[in-house]
Amino acid sequence: MVQQSTTQPVIGNVLRASTVGFVCGTRSQEIVHPSFGAFVRTRHSQMSDIDVIGLIHGISIDDDPLVRQIILANNLNNGVARDQRENRMVPVEIGVVNIGFIQYDRVYHNLPPRPPLSLDPVQLCDEDTIVRFTERLDFLRLVLNTPEGPTEQLLASELLHAADARPEDQRRAFLVAAGRQLAGTLSHDLPRLQHVLRLINPS
Amino acid sequence: MTLEFEKVVPQVQRMGRALAARNITMSERSEDAWERLNRLGDLDAIHARIQLARQRDAGFRGAAPLNEPVNRAYPLPAAPPRATLIAADGSQVYPNLHAAAIYYLTNVGVFVYHHGLDELPEQITEPDLRYTDEYVRDHQGQVITNTAVNARRTVSELKALAREAWNRRAMPFPLVAVSDGPLLFWVGKDVPEGGQLQNEYIGALVHLHDTHAAMQRDHGHATSLVGYVDRPTSAFLVSLLHLASLHEREVRAAALTTNGDLEGLIDQPVMFRLLGPGERSALLVQQSPQNKRYHDKGKSYEIAFFYLNVSTDFPYHLARVEMPMWVAREPEMVDHVHALLYEQCRMMWRYPYALTRADELAVIRGHERSQLEELIEVELRRNDQDVEHSEKLDSKVVRHGRTRYGQ
Numbered sequence: 001m002v003q004q005s006t007t008q009p010v011i012g013n014v015l016r017a018s019t020v021g022f023v024c025g026t027r028s029q030e031i032v033h034p035s036f037g038a039f040v041r042t043r044h045s046q047m048s049d050i051d052v053i054g055l056i057h058g059i060s061i062d063d064d065p066l067v068r069q070i071i072l073a074n075n076l077n078n079g080v081a082r083d084q085r086e087n088r089m090v091p092v093e094i095g096v097v098n099i100g101f102i103q104y105d106r107v108y109h110n111l112p113p114r115p116p117l118s119l120d121p122v123q124l125c126d127e128d129t130i131v132r133f134t135e136r137l138d139f140l141r142l143v144l145n146t147p148e149g150p151t152e153q154l155l156a157s158e159l160l161h162a163a164d165a166r167p168e169d170q171r172r173a174f175l176v177a178a179g180r181q182l183a184g185t186l187s188h189d190l191p192r193l194q195h196v197l198r199l200i201n202p203s
Numbered sequence: 204m205t206l207e208f209e210k211v212v213p214q215v216q217r218m219g220r221a222l223a224a225r226n227i228t229m230s231e232r233s234e235d236a237w238e239r240l241n242r243l244g245d246l247d248a249i250h251a252r253i254q255l256a257r258q259r260d261a262g263f264r265g266a267a268p269l270n271e272p273v274n275r276a277y278p279l280p281a282a283p284p285r286a287t288l289i290a291a292d293g294s295q296v297y298p299n300l301h302a303a304a305i306y307y308l309t310n311v312g313v314f315v316y317h318h319g320l321d322e323l324p325e326q327i328t329e330p331d332l333r334y335t336d337e338y339v340r341d342h343q344g345q346v347i348t349n350t351a352v353n354a355r356r357t358v359s360e361l362k363a364l365a366r367e368a369w370n371r372r373a374m375p376f377p378l379v380a381v382s383d384g385p386l387l388f389w390v391g392k393d394v395p396e397g398g399q400l401q402n403e404y405i406g407a408l409v410h411l412h413d414t415h416a417a418m419q420r421d422h423g424h425a426t427s428l429v430g431y432v433d434r435p436t437s438a439f440l441v442s443l444l445h446l447a448s449l450h451e452r453e454v455r456a457a458a459l460t461t462n463g464d465l466e467g468l469i470d471q472p473v474m475f476r477l478l479g480p481g482e483r484s485a486l487l488v489q490q491s492p493q494n495k496r497y498h499d500k501g502k503s504y505e506i507a508f509f510y511l512n513v514s515t516d517f518p519y520h521l522a523r524v525e526m527p528m529w530v531a532r533e534p535e536m537v538d539h540v541h542a543l544l545y546e547q548c549r550m551m552w553r554y555p556y557a558l559t560r561a562d563e564l565a566v567i568r569g570h571e572r573s574q575l576e577e578l579i580e581v582e583l584r585r586n587d588q589d590v591e592h593s594e595k596l597d598s599k600v601v602r603h604g605r606t607r608y609g610q
Contacts, residue, residue, distance in 0.1 A: 073549060079316060
């Protein structure tokens with residue numbers, strides 16, 4: 001089992017979930033860490049044996065009548081901006097698509113057997129976890145089939161995150177291997193393949 | 204049974220026609236009032252007329268000018284470079300005979316804004332749950348009225364303002380405490396211990412005045428208190444215009460029970476003609492027995508006010524800004540209040556930002572009310588108490604189709 005990381009930041013807590021994905025919420029001043037395509041994980045509790053691994057496919061900030069009023073007034077100052085971001089609980093929602101799970105130290109590129117529960121903490125994956133999870137690339141099909149957002153962008157962003165988790169001298173080889181795998185998976189859809197390859201082109 | 208709109212629509216149409224006709228009449232009265240205001244330039248004559256009404260015990264309830272001509276607008280002054288604004292507002296859950304237990308809850312929200320600094324504003328909330336007979340029943344054993352809860356909440360708000368102002372008296376900037384609504388506080392006979400509440404309210408006023416005195420002594424800055432009334436419907440100035448237009452022999456109670464030709468008109472349309480964006484009216488003092496009681500407690504506690512056009516452009520928006528005499532007598536404090544409140548309104552378009560946030564902190568939303576009720580039920584059951592649901596309340600839940608989980 002992957003040990004619960006204490007160094008990786010908690011980016012939010014689960015708001016709603018299914019086996020396909022989940023949405024976690026956080027406060028607006030706490031969105032420094034999460035980024036589109038980043039690997040995240042969540043575990044129901046310390047006693048659970050499953051780490052659900054997912055990718056961030058979208059970050060949204062809820063509408064708020066007070067914020068709208070302040071924008072209309074067009075007289076914003078730093079005190080008000082800090083008040084809105086730090087005192088008021090303006091919720092930020094982070095959408096995550098599940099791409100696999102880790103159980104008893106073994107990596108599965110399948111949808112998890114059960115979703116995380118409300119309020120489970122969501123952490124960014126550390127580099128070791130990302131490298132271990134992406135040693136094989138079977139999860140690419142799950143990403144390509146996700147109904148959430150622009151899948152080519154998500155796939156490319158995820159592969160670049162995975163490459164960055166590796167030592168510099170291994171990054172190119174990883175991206176080339178990923179490109180080869182995609183060539184097989186997307187052989188029926190050459191424009192889409194071309195687009196993804198352009199996005200992850202290491203040169 | 205739902206509302207039958209085919210029966211309501213003709214009534215709404217009649218209402219529209221009636222209101223349009225009324226607006227035409229009010230527009231004519233407003234024009235008349237405007238002309239009278241322009242002629243009202245002699246402060247001594249105004250004061251003499253008010254004095255005459257007092258001598259004859261004519262029951263004049265309009266406004267008296269403090270020391271400024273009433274037919275002039277006063278421009279927006281510069282705001283102090285730094286200041287602390289403390290705003291308080293309150294909310295409540297009233298006692299409910301159909302709830303699991305008889306209780307009430309008040310929640311006071313306090314918001315502290317540091318003008319001229321990039322500091323993070325502070326926010327404080329004070330929920331207060333009362334459930335013993337001493338608090339929820341009157342002397343006859345009846346459950347207290349909503350008015351009684353409102354009165355206690357108002358006192359808590361001013362006490363919170365006074366305490367937070369006192370705690371910040373060492374800050375070397377002007378301090379403005381902002382209360383939502385009028386500053387004159389009085390209670391009816393349906394409020395148990397009403398006299399004590401009024402004394403506590405005056406006590407909080409005195410506490411704020413003490414803060415002012417301490418700040419003046421220690422670093423020369425002032426503590427102001429204001430009551431902010433949004434979109435006032437008062438007719439204090441119109442009453443003054445009516446009084447001033449009477450012949451001397453007509454200054455009698457019978458002539459002052461209404462505003463004569465101007466009856467029904469409020470001050471707002473007249474102020475909209477007088478005041479441009481950011482401008483205030485002259486300082487005025489409402490003539491009423493309540494205000495006289497404040498005056499009798501001490502000259503510093505009588506309440507004065509000015510109207511303020513808080514908009515930046517058409518359509519205009521008016522506020523009435525009330526303040527005790529220790530503020531109204533000091534031109535610099537009046538200027539600070541004027542400039543800072545306008546600045547606050549500009550942040551939110553037409554309402555002070557600090558009050559908006561205090562209200563947001565205080566408000567108890569419907570789902571929070573339900574959670575509180577459930578919490579109380581759980582706690583009663585844990586203490587082996589029978590929880591009886593009101594049939595009336597339960598049937599409302601069924602009729603309105605509200606879903607409850609976790610039952």
